[in-house]
Amino acid sequence: MANLLETAGRETLSQLDYVGSLNIQWWATLRGMRAALPLVGNRHRWRAAVHQMLEIGVEALPMVALLAMCSGFILAMQGASELRRFGALHFVIDLVAVGFTRELGPLLTAIAVSGRSGSSFAAEIGTMKVTEEIDALKIMAFEPVEFVLAPKYLAALVAVPCLTIVSALFGIFAGGLFMFFSTHLGLLLYFRYVLTSIELRDVVAGMIKSLAFATIIAHVGCLEGLRVRGGPEAVGRSTTSAVVRSTFLVIVADAMFTTIFYFVGKT
Amino acid sequence: MSIISVRDLVVEYDGRRVLDGLNLDIEPGQITVLLGGSGSGKSTLLRQILGLEHPKSGGISIKGTDITTCSQADLKTIRRSVGVAFQSAALFNSLSLEDNVALPLREHTALAPSVIDLIVWMKLAVVGLADFGKLHPQELSGGMKKRAAVARALAMDPEILVLDEPSAGLDPIVAAELDELIVFLKETFQITALVVTHEMHSAFRIADRIAMLFDGRLLAVGTKDEIRANQNPRVRQFLNRVPANPMHTPALTSYLERYVQSQEAKP
Numbered sequence: 001m002a003n004l005l006e007t008a009g010r011e012t013l014s015q016l017d018y019v020g021s022l023n024i025q026w027w028a029t030l031r032g033m034r035a036a037l038p039l040v041g042n043r044h045r046w047r048a049a050v051h052q053m054l055e056i057g058v059e060a061l062p063m064v065a066l067l068a069m070c071s072g073f074i075l076a077m078q079g080a081s082e083l084r085r086f087g088a089l090h091f092v093i094d095l096v097a098v099g100f101t102r103e104l105g106p107l108l109t110a111i112a113v114s115g116r117s118g119s120s121f122a123a124e125i126g127t128m129k130v131t132e133e134i135d136a137l138k139i140m141a142f143e144p145v146e147f148v149l150a151p152k153y154l155a156a157l158v159a160v161p162c163l164t165i166v167s168a169l170f171g172i173f174a175g176g177l178f179m180f181f182s183t184h185l186g187l188l189l190y191f192r193y194v195l196t197s198i199e200l201r202d203v204v205a206g207m208i209k210s211l212a213f214a215t216i217i218a219h220v221g222c223l224e225g226l227r228v229r230g231g232p233e234a235v236g237r238s239t240t241s242a243v244v245r246s247t248f249l250v251i252v253a254d255a256m257f258t259t260i261f262y263f264v265g266k267t
Numbered sequence: 268m269s270i271i272s273v274r275d276l277v278v279e280y281d282g283r284r285v286l287d288g289l290n291l292d293i294e295p296g297q298i299t300v301l302l303g304g305s306g307s308g309k310s311t312l313l314r315q316i317l318g319l320e321h322p323k324s325g326g327i328s329i330k331g332t333d334i335t336t337c338s339q340a341d342l343k344t345i346r347r348s349v350g351v352a353f354q355s356a357a358l359f360n361s362l363s364l365e366d367n368v369a370l371p372l373r374e375h376t377a378l379a380p381s382v383i384d385l386i387v388w389m390k391l392a393v394v395g396l397a398d399f400g401k402l403h404p405q406e407l408s409g410g411m412k413k414r415a416a417v418a419r420a421l422a423m424d425p426e427i428l429v430l431d432e433p434s435a436g437l438d439p440i441v442a443a444e445l446d447e448l449i450v451f452l453k454e455t456f457q458i459t460a461l462v463v464t465h466e467m468h469s470a471f472r473i474a475d476r477i478a479m480l481f482d483g484r485l486l487a488v489g490t491k492d493e494i495r496a497n498q499n500p501r502v503r504q505f506l507n508r509v510p511a512n513p514m515h516t517p518a519l520t521s522y523l524e525r526y527v528q529s530q531e532a533k534p
Contacts, residue, residue: 044374127360135319136357140371141343 018223025145025226026219029153032146036154049151056117057159061166064112068100068167071108072174075099080182089183090193096175097194101202102209102261105168107254110213113160114246118221121152122242125225126235134226153218160214161207168206205261212257213250220246268331270295270427270459271316276325278311278483285311287483288325293476295426298453298460300470303480304505309463310354312480313431316461317351318342329427347375350420354432356412358404358419364391365400368419375423390418394448410441417448428452428460434469446472467506471495479505 036045079095125148128134137144176190224242228234269292278286286308293299303309314320316327318334326333329345337345358367368387372378378386391397394414404412413433420428430449434442446469452458464470470477477494479486479502487497494502503509 042374131360132353132355132357133359135314135317136351136353136359138319139317139346139349139351141346141375 021227022219022223025149025223026215028145029149029219029222032143032150033154035146036150045146045151049154052152052155053159055120056113056155057162060112060116060159060163063116064109064163064167065170067108067112068105068170069174071104072096072100072171073178075104075171076175076178080178092175092179093190093193094197097172097197098202100168100171100175101198101206103206103254103258104171105164106206106209106213107250108171109160109164109167109210110217110250110254111247113156113163113214114217114250115243117156118217118242118246119239121218121221122224122228122238123235125222126228126238129226129228130231130235149218149222152222153215156214156218157211160217161210164206164210201261201265205257209254209257212253216249216253217246220249268295269293270330271461272328273312273316274326274328276312276315276327277323278308278315278320279323285483286315286322289483289485291478291485291488293459293461295459296453296457297475298449298462298473299476299478300474301461301463301478301480302465302467302470302505304465307480308483309465309480310431311483313429313461313463317349317429318346347423348425349427349429350423350425351429352413352416352420352431352433354435356404356416358412358415360404362403363400364396364402364404364407364415364418367404367415368400368422371419371422386422390421391415393421393452394418410437410445413437413441413445414448417445417452421452424456426459428458430460430462432464433462434464434466442466442469443472445469449473467508481505 035041036049038046076092076096079092080089083089083091083095125134128148134144134148137147172191172194176185176187176194179185179190180187221242224238224245228238271291271293273289273291276286276289277284289308289312291312301309301312311320315322316329316334318327322335326335328334330348332341332345334342334345358364359370362370365384365387368390369383372383372386376383387400388397391400394417396411396414396418399407399411399415404415407415417428417430417433420430433445433449437445449460449462450473453460460473462470462473471491474491476488476490478488479494481501486499487494487502489497495506497503
C-alpha cells in the first residue's frame with residue numbers, strides 16, 4: 001500500500017513538473033516571440049518562422065484536406081443513416097457544417113499536425129541537444145528559446161488555424177458531395193444552407209480551439225526535444241512521447257473547451 | 268592576472284561529487300591543457316567554465332567577472348569573447364559551412380554582407396577549408412568537421428578559445444594537423460586557449476601549461492617539464508600508461524568488507 005502511494009505521489013509530482021515546465025516554456029517563448037515577428041523583430045527569425053509555416057501548413061495541406069474529405073463523408077453518411085429514419089435528412093447539413101466548424105476541423109487538424117510537426121519538433125530539437133548544438137547556441141550568446149522555439153511557435157499559431165479553415169472547408173465540401181449524390185441537392189444550394197446554419201460563435205470557437213491546439217503541439221514537441229538526455233535512442237523516445245502527449249493533451253483541452261462553450265452558449 | 272580563475276569549485280550530480288574544491292588559474296596568451304582520464308571531471312569543468320551548468324559552490328571568474336553570479340546580459344557579453352569548438356563539432360546541420368561561420372557575425376555585428384563573406388573566407392582559410400564553404404556538415408569528414416568547428420569558434424575573434432577533445436576519434440595525422448593549427452593560432456593571434464584532452468602526445472605538443480585532473484581534483488598543474496618530473500603515483504600512472512587494477516577499486520573493497528562482516532555476524 002505504501003509502495004502504491006509512493007508511486008502515485010511520484011507520478012503526480014512528475015506530471016506536475018511536466019505541466020509546470022510547459023507553462024514556463026510557454027511564457028519564455030511568448031517573451032522571446034517579438035524577435036520572430038516581421039518588421040519589429042529579427043529578420044533571420046522571421047525567415048525561420050516563414051520556413052516553419054510552409055513546413056507545418058503548406059506541406060500538410062494535402063494530408064489534412066484528404067483527412068477532412070474522408071471524415072466529412074463518413075460523418076454525413078453516418079448522420080444520414082439515422083436522420084433518414086426520422087425524415088430529417090436535411091439536418092445532415094447542420095451536422096456536417098457545425099460539426100466541422102466547431103469540432104472536427106480543429107481536432108482533425110491538430111491530430112494531423114501533432115503527428116507530422118510535433119514529432120518533427122521533438123526530433124529536431126532532441127538531435128540538436130544530443131549533438132550539442134543547443135549548447136553551441138548558448139555559447140555563441142544566442143537565446144535557444146528565441147532562436148529555436150519562437151519561430152516554431154509563431155509558425156504553428158499561423159499555420160494551424162489556416163489548416164483548420166481548410167480542413168473545415170473540405171469536410172463541409174465532402175458533406176455537400178454526399179448530399180448531391182444521395183438527394184441531388186445542388187452544391188450552391190447546399191453551401192447556402194451551410195451559411196445559414198453556421199453562426200459567428202461557431203467559427204470563433206473553432207479558431208480559439210485551433211490556437212490552443214497549436215500552442216499545445218508546438219510546446220509539447222519542443223519540450224520533449226529539450227528534455228532529451230543521452231543518445232539517439234532518447235531522440236526516438238522523445239518523438240513518440242511528443243505525439244502521444246500532445247494528442248492526449250489536445251483531446252483533454254478539446255473536452256474542456258467544448259464544455260466551456262456548451263455552458264457559455266446556453267446562457 | 269589570470270584570464271580565467273576557478274575558485275573552490277564543487278559540482279555534484281544527484282549527490283555524487285564530480286568536482287571537489289577545484290582551484291585553477293588560466294593565464295592569458297597561453298595554451299592550457301586539461302588532461303585526465305575518462306570520468307575525471309574534465310568535461311564537467313569545461314561546462315562550468317562555459318557557464319552551461321551551475322556549481323554547488325565556488326566561483327569562476329572570466330576576465331574579472333564571476334560567471335556563477337553575474338546577470339544573463341553579462342554572461343552573454345563574456346560569451347562573445349569566448350570561442351568554443353565542441354567535441355562533436357556541434358555544427359548546425361541545416362546550414363552550410365559558410366553559414367555556420369557567418370551565423371554569429373550576421374547576428375551580433377552590423378557588418379556588411381560582403382565584409383562578412385570575406386571574414387568567413389579568411390576563417391575557413393585559416394583552418395584549411397576555404398574551398399569547402401558550400402558543403403554541409405554531413406558532407407565533411409571527422410577531421411574537417413573539427414576544423415570547421417574551430418573556424419566557427421574563431422569567427423568573432425575571441426580572446427579565449429576553448430577546444431573540447433579536438434583530436435578524439437581522428438587518425439594520428441589529422442590529429443597532428445589540428446595540434447599544429449592550435450599552436451599556429453596561439454602564435455599568430457596571441458589567443459588564450461583551453462584544450463581538454465586525454466591524448467598525452469597532443470597535450471605535450473601544444474601545452475604551455477598542463478592541469479591534470481583525477482577524480483574531480485587537480486593532481487598537478489605546471490609546465491610540461493614540471494608535469495614530466497611530477498612523482499605523484501597517479502600522474503606517473505597516467506604518463507606511463509599503467510592500467511589500473513580492476514580488483515582494487517574502492518567500491519569492490521567496501522563491498523567485500525560488508526560481505527565479510529555480514530558473514531561473521533551470522534550465527
